[in-house]
Amino acid sequence: MILSNFQREFYPFEEASIDEMVLGFKGCGLFKQFNATKPKKYHIKTFGLCDAATGYVLNILTYFGGDTFYKPECEPDGSRAVKIFEPLLTPLGTGHKIFVDRFYTTRVLIDYLLQKKQYHTGTVNLN
Template sequence: MLMGLPNFPTIESYWISDPLYYHELFQKLPIKYHRFALLLRCWHFQDNSISGINHLSKINPLLKLIRKNMNNIYAPGDTIVIDETMVPFRDRLKFPQYNPSKAHKYGIKLYKLCTLHGYAWDVKIYDGQGQRLAELDLLGSTVIELVKPFLDDGRLVITDNYYTSIDLAKYLYDRKTNLLGTIRKNRIDLPRDLINYKLRKGKVVFKQNDYITFIKWKDQ
């Protein structure tokens, strides 16, 4: 965890006494570099005989512990946010992602449930696998997996156009949960007259459905 504070080029750099890499946190480490490197190389969180369930089987015990502690530290309010982030990683892996729009284009994708203040209450690692609900696509199912502890409680879920869909709005509405988010024009079931509506700058148009209110502002 301390290594996440200073950004040194290699792990060995944290043990180097060169003034270029001096940091007071690492001057009295209770373990030598070679010992640390050996432990890191052999570090396991799961019995080798228990494998093949999914790509994350080896680290699932650690992930469960981390997520449990994240949940216990802070309680979200009435509004929760779904987002994703990319952890930079270019080594051998079965489920790397490439996203040119991210600051780190190659790496491991994390789906996150966050509070309005930016606290990550829960995370889900995208490993190329996942269970899909019958009513939703894979992204919608991921959203439901993250917000499941807060359904049927009148909360508001905020998503961007990567997740937002009519089916997700319907599902959340049936579970007494509201959805707020932008939506892409090519999503199915969008009102055709709303998609084709031409707006003057600053003009707003509302379209009310049984359970959905569409707001089109400017040309979004």
């Protein structure tokens, strides 16, 4: 309900970004994680689609474990990035520029976004 309200109230500008986000959480839950390098050591891992100009959160995908949040039917070759992006990009139309970090810069994802008439900008490792 919250996400549908977020999406109804604001349509993003041309540029958007997708990245991992952590929400501090110390309660009980199967999807709670611990990572000593994060500011919030105990957290819920999520992926978020945000408007790049305002930081407005348009869509969130919660991580529930290796296979529980991905959509296996969306990409037969098992591309993890496509399986994350497909549900996150549902509120967007065409012609958006999507900014990502190195974990989501793959040829399979770039081809997928081009089919959806979206553009990709990401960092690349030299190795």
